[in-house]
Each structure stands twice: as structure tokens, then as C-alpha cells.
Amino acid sequence: MTTYPIDIKVNGEWKQAEVTARETLLDALRNRLRAFEVKDGCSQGDCGACTVILAGRPVNACLTLAVQANGKEVTTLKGVGTSEQPDPLQKSFVEHGAIQCGFCTPGVVVSAKALLEANPCPNREEIREGISGNLCRCTGYTQIVEAIEDAAAQGRGGVGEREDA
Amino acid sequence: MGNTRILTREFEYVAPETMPELLALLDRHGPAATIIAGGTDVVPQLKYETISPDYLIDVTKIAELCTVRRDGTLHIGAAVKLRDVKAYCRDHEIYACLDDALGSIGQVQVVNMGTLGGNLCTASPAADAALALLVLEAQVRLIGSSGERIVALDAFFRGPKLTCMEPGEVLAEIQVPAVADHTGSAFRKIGRVAGDISKISCAVAVQSDGERCLSCRIGMGAVGPTPMRMPGVEQLLSGRAIDTDVMDEAADRLAADISPLTDARSTEFYRRRVSRVLFKDTFDQAWKRVQRQP
Numbered sequence: 400m401t402t403y404p405i406d407i408k409v410n411g412e413w414k415q416a417e418v419t420a421r422e423t424l425l426d427a428l429r430n431r432l433r434a435f436e437v438k439d440g441c442s443q444g445d446c447g448a449c450t451v452i453l454a455g456r457p458v459n460a461c462l463t464l465a466v467q468a469n470g471k472e473v474t475t476l477k478g479v480g481t482s483e484q485p486d487p488l489q490k491s492f493v494e495h496g497a498i499q500c501g502f503c504t505p506g507v508v509v510s511a512k513a514l515l516e517a518n519p520c521p522n523r524e525e526i527r528e529g530i531s532g533n534l535c536r537c538t539g540y541t542q543i544v545e546a547i548e549d550a551a552a553q554g555r556g557g558v559g560e561r562e563d564a
Numbered sequence: 565m566g567n568t569r570i571l572t573r574e575f576e577y578v579a580p581e582t583m584p585e586l587l588a589l590l591d592r593h594g595p596a597a598t599i600i601a602g603g604t605d606v607v608p609q610l611k612y613e614t615i616s617p618d619y620l621i622d623v624t625k626i627a628e629l630c631t632v633r634r635d636g637t638l639h640i641g642a643a644v645k646l647r648d649v650k651a652y653c654r655d656h657e658i659y660a661c662l663d664d665a666l667g668s669i670g671q672v673q674v675v676n677m678g679t680l681g682g683n684l685c686t687a688s689p690a691a692d693a694a695l696a697l698l699v700l701e702a703q704v705r706l707i708g709s710s711g712e713r714i715v716a717l718d719a720f721f722r723g724p725k726l727t728c729m730e731p732g733e734v735l736a737e738i739q740v741p742a743v744a745d746h747t748g749s750a751f752r753k754i755g756r757v758a759g760d761i762s763k764i765s766c767a768v769a770v771q772s773d774g775e776r777c778l779s780c781r782i783g784m785g786a787v788g789p790t791p792m793r794m795p796g797v798e799q800l801l802s803g804r805a806i807d808t809d810v811m812d813e814a815a816d817r818l819a820a821d822i823s824p825l826t827d828a829r830s831t832e833f834y835r836r837r838v839s840r841v842l843f844k845d846t847f848d849q850a851w852k853r854v855q856r857q858p
């Protein structure tokens with residue numbers, strides 16, 4: 400069985416792992432690098448629970464092979480913000496009740512973060528498009544869209560001040 | 565649906581950086597090798613065990629497969645991401661139907677990962693970019709160790725999951741010829757929910773003098789074994805002044821010419837009925853786009 404050494408920069412820190420070709424990035428992140436904030440929903444690209452930002456773009460970790468991520472930068476939910484130091488986007492999710500069971504949340508927040516980085520002032524249409532690859536079975540999306548809208552408004556010094564951690 | 569959690573089979577992964585290396589690998593491993601680009605079709609297939617390669621060959625590290633250039637003809641490397649093709653089309657309105665098609669793929673993540681070459685080589689009757697490229701009369705450049713050839717896209721597709729590529733051949737680039745003046749194009753699809761895989765899709769490119777259709781290309785997806793051109797309807801419309809009677813006649817012809825099936829996504833009855841409406845709407849949008857041009 401051939402194994403492949405990979406280097407991935409996870410949330411700013413270079414990590415090494417020895418993986419087989421048949422491991423997905425999702426497997427490697429959860430099982431080898433203990434990044435349990437990356438969720439395994441459908442494992443076939445439909446739900447977006449496993450979304451991470453790979454080389455600047457949100458992708459499904461369940462459809463990416465770990466070997467394909469070699470040498471690249473990965474941002475997971477914890478790279479957006481942690482319980483101790485949440486990103487304004489995460490605070491906005493809490494304030495808007497955009498989290499119910501929470502299973503989709505890591506993926507949605509990562510997609511939303513990537514959206515706001517590329518487009519700091521998205522309109523509703525653009526927000527919906529930005530999270531189009533993320534299914535949420537609880538909230539009905541309304542609160543999620545509002546949370547992102549509000550975080551974007553705060554980011555540009557609109558409603559409320561941005562609290563930089 | 566079977567297992568999606570793990571890839572049960574061991575295989576080796578190789579990522580060549582040049583075309584000669586890639587071709588040598590394909591020759592050496594023959595049917596034991598499968599190409600992977602964005603992986604959005606290949607990885608699920610590995611999980612469902614519908615393919616079982618010993619070697620997975622990643623083509624995305626080959627620089628010449630990852631470039632876009634234009635010299636009248638637009639050359640898009642097979643491994644260019646759908647997202648980058650979409651960004652290019654956004655800035656070049658003449659490729660409007662390709663822009664529509666890429667915009668209709670719901671998941672941002674899939675657009676970020678998937679490649680244009682992958683969308684063609686998968687040879688799904690429902691592949692969206694493939695249908696738009698068909699009415700843009702795109703060609704593909706195929707390279708094998710014994711040489712290269714250029715094939716028109718409608719000859720490239722041979723059936724569901726089947727292309728004219730020989731063992732050892734790779735799709736290197738997609739060539740979109742210059743679009744004639746006074747041409748407008750559009751793509752529309754119907755899915756279960758917005759952004760879903762097509763139940764039916766339609767692409768139209770029409771050249772008009774403001775009143776008459778001078779020439780047109782019409783493509784239908786998910787209503788036959790491959791994305792299909794509709795030559796009967798194209799001929800019927802060419803040279804005609806466009807009004808509702810002519811469009812009704814064309815829609816009747818279209819519904820007669822398609823060969824839809826009943827499958828998990830839709831029924832034959834539905835597809836035949838709704839194709840008429842989808843075609844008229846798509847044609848109308850392409851038509852409006854020509855009228856808007858200076």
C-alpha cells in the first residue's frame with residue numbers, strides 16, 4: 400500500500416500527514432488532523448457540511464482527495480473564528496438565531512466567510528448564491544441570510560460597530 | 565444509494581506536470597488508469613465503486629491544460645475550473661449561453677472544483693456546459709501518444725457516459741469559434757430545485773436581422789442519450805420571420821424530435837410537454853439578446 404506524505408497549511412499552521420490516495424481531505428482533516436469542526440453530512444457533494452476554503456475557494460472536502468490538497472492552504476470553521484475569539488460573522492449567526500441543530504453551521508459559515516472575503520457588500524441574491532451549496536434542514540435559510548447581511552453591514556461600519564478581536 | 569463515506573479500493577495517485585509524462589502514464593497503465601480533474605464526478609464514482617482504477621492520474625498540474633486564451637477562437641484548457649470559465653464569460657457577452665449554463669450549476673463548491681473538460685468527458689446527457697458549447701459549435705482537441713485530432717463536439721458524444729476518445733487519449737482543450745455578428749444565445753434548464761441537475765435543458769444561439777431568424781443552433785439536454793442538436797427545428801426556423809405561429813410549429817417539431825426517457829429525475833410525458841415551453845422561453849431570451857445589440 401503506497402502512502403503519500405502531504406503538507407497542508409490548516410488555519411495558518413503547516414501540518415504533515417502520511418495519507419493513502421483513497422483518503423479524502425475530509426477523512427484526513429477529521430481522522431488525522433482532528434479538525435472535527437469539519438462535518439461529514441452526505442459525503443457526496445450535495446450538502447456542503449464539509450465545506451472548507453482550499454487555496455482561497457470554498458470546496459467540498461468530501462470530494463477532494465487529501466493528496467490533491469498537498470502544498471495548499473485550508474481554512475476550516477476554526478480558522479474563521481473560535482469560541483473564545485469568534486468572528487463577527489459567527490456572532491451574527493448567534494444573534495440572529497441562524498443556528499438550530501448546528502450541523503450545517505460549520506459549512507455555512509465557511510461559505511459565507513469566503514463570500515464576504517470576495518465580495519464585502521453582497522446583496523441578498525449574491526448571499527443566496529454564496530450559500531447555494533449548503534443545505535440547512537432546520538432554519539429555512541431566512542435567519543442565515545439575515546445573519547450574513549448583518550455581518551456584512553457591520554464589516555463596512557454600518558449597523559453597529561465591528562468588534563475586532 | 566450505496567456507501568459514500570469511504571473509498572474502499574486502494575489505488576495509486578500520480579500528478580504529472582507535462583503532457584508527454586501524462587501520455588506515457590496513460591499508455592503504460594492502459595485501462596487500469598482513470599483521469600481525475602476536479603473530481604466532482606470521479607470521487608463519487610470511486611465511492612459507489614462504479615469505477616475501480618489502479619491508478620488515478622491528476623491532470624490539473626499540467627500548465628497547458630489550465631490556460632484560457634483567445635485569438636478569434638477561444639481556447640479553454642480542459643482543466644480550467646468552471647468558476648474561471650464563468651468569470652471569463654461574464655466579461656464577454658458573446659458567450660452568454662455558456663455563462664447561463666455555468667450560472668445554473670447550483671453549488672458554489674462544485675463550480676469551484678469542477679472543470680470544463682470534466683463536464684464534457686463525463687458525457688452526461690444533462691451536462692450543462694456541454695449543451696451550451698454544443699450550440700456555440702465548439703470543437704475539442706484530443707491528444708494521444710500517436711498524435712492529435714480535432715473533433716466537433718456533436719461527434720464527441722457517443723452515448724450516456726460514452727465519448728469518441730480512444731484509450732490513451734486526453735481532452736486537451738475546448739475551442740469556441742468566433743461568434744458571428746448579430747447572434748444572441750441563451751441557456752435554460754429545469755431542475756427539481758434551483759441549481760439542481762437538469763431534468764430538461766435547452767440552449768439556443770440565433771443570428772437575426774431583427775425580424776427573421778437567419779440561422780440558429782438549438783440544443784436539448786437530458787432528453788436523449790447525449791446533449792443533442794435539433795437539426796430539424798434549426799432548418800424549420802432558418803430564414804423565417806419569427807412570430808408565435810412559427811414558434812408553435814417549431815416547438816411541435818422539437819417535441820417530436822426528442823427521445824426522452826422516464827428516469828429518477830422525470831418522466832417521458834413531462835419532458836416532452838415541458839420541452840416545448842422551455843425551448844420557446846430559451847429562444848425568446850436569445851432573440852431578445854440579439855435585439856439589444858448595437
Ligand SMILES: Cc1cc2nc3c(=O)[nH]c(=O)nc-3n(C[C@H](O)[C@H](O)[C@H](O)COP(=O)(O)OP(=O)(O)OC[C@H]3O[C@@H](n4cnc5c(N)ncnc54)[C@H](O)[C@@H]3O)c2cc1C
Nearest residue numbers: 444599601602603604605606678679682683685691692735
Ligand atoms: C453535487 C453536485 C452537483 C452537480 N451539479 C451539476 C450541474 O448542475 N450541472 C452539470 O453539468 N454538472 C453537475 N455536476 C457534475 C460535475 O460537477 C460536472 O460535470 C463537472 O464539470 C465535472 O468536472 P470535474 O473536473 O470535477 O470532473 P472529474 O470528476 O475530474 O472527471 C469527470 C470525467 O471526465 C474524465 N476527464 C476529466 N478530465 C479529462 C481530460 N482532460 N481528458 C480526458 N478525460 C477527462 C474523468 O476521467 C471522468 O471520467 C454536479 C456534481 C455534483 C457532485
Ligand code: FES
Nearest residue numbers: 440441442447461
Ligand atoms: S459531506 Fe461533503 S457535501 Fe455533504
Ligand code: FES
Nearest residue numbers: 499503535536537
Ligand atoms: S441548523 Fe440544522 S441543518 Fe442547519
